[in-house]
Amino acid sequence: MKIFSEKHQITQAIDALKAEKLTLGLVPTMGALHDGHLALVKQALANNDKVAVSIFVNPTQFDNADDLVKYPRTFEQDIELLKTISETDILVYAPTIDDVYEGNTVSEKFEFDGLEFEMEGKFRQGHFDGVGTIVKRLFEIIKPDNAYFGEKDFQQLQIIKKLVEKYNMPLNIIGCPIHREASGLAMSSRNTRLKSAYKNAAPFIYKTLKTAKLHFGTKSAAKVSQWVEKQFEAHDLLRLEYFIIAEESTLKTVKRKTNNTKYRAFIAVYADDIRLIDNIALN
Structure with missing residues (x-):
């Protein structure tokens, strides 16, 4: 080589x-x-x-x-x-x-x-x-x-x-496509720095994204965002920095869903002092 x-x-x-x-x-x-x-x-x-x-x-x-x-x-x-x-x-x-x-x-x-x-x-x-x-x-x-x-x-x-x-x-x-660990956690070089308790907790991020995708089918973007924020408020180890639903092309935060527009949910979370990001296509 x-x-x-x-x-x-x-x-x-x-x-x-x-x-x-x-x-x-x-x-x-x-x-x-x-x-x-x-x-x-x-x-x-x-x-x-x-x-x-x-x-x-x-x-x-x-x-x-x-x-x-x-x-x-x-x-x-x-x-x-x-x-x-x-x-x-x-x-x-x-x-x-x-x-x-x-x-x-x-x-x-x-x-x-x-x-x-x-x-x-x-x-x-x-x-x-x-x-x-x-x-x-x-x-x-x-x-x-x-x-x-x-x-x-x-x-x-x-x-x-x-x-x-x-x-x-x-x-x-x-x-x-995003490559994930068996737990669902998005692979990142930073994952190697996660302490055991935080490594065990981190798959909650993708689990929450998947549920948010389900909610997005029937609820407004604002309602989905509020739901995600509450999930992390109740979490002992993970701290939400942001959760945003945006148009894929412009990355602008969605205010009201429209037909024929692709949306994606983006998230950033702190696990102790390590910042983890992930996203998921919503439609």
Whole structure:
């Protein structure tokens, strides 16, 4: 497996692949890989000749410095997991901060037609500028034909589609289904930091989402939101940050349901000091 730590190295390797008319997929990650990431890589390999996997904990998308320090880093284990999928068709780009940011570790400023101000944007200042900065740079360095993102970060997925549209980037963005643990908990690198009691409690998040989906068939969005808030008020360990029902395309909070509109429920919950997000399609 080829591992590159400098962009000029991987650029040369990719230029050689392009010269052979091979297609290239990209799976951007921050490492601490789990089965959800591996599912993205497998999907990318099914659709492309080669796949680049980036492993880079991007400092500019963390609004909480403590979260950045504590973010799990398991590079050697990540490589071993990727080898179980392919040792010949995966390229790993694991750059330093300086290689990506060239000594200027700040975010570019982006406008995503208002998508950035909803949900996560209200609670994580500057987060999507950081996401846009790193993803745009990865696209420019790796030049993939297709890039794969999980729907767990559905708002991020919509924002990246908007980024590609606004900058006329020649690639396809492909969203892949949320990968869940047997308990229903959405897979996340942060799950490894959950203490036992909180790990046992966390599946309540998805259970609540599924019941909210049932209620959405007969009740207003406001009534469903009130019901969810009451469930978490009564919970001993989990603290609700937000529950929002929004239109999928605009991410605007729904005020009144209309026909022929796709809706999705989004949730953020604290399990001790660890923030977990999830979402579910409602119709």
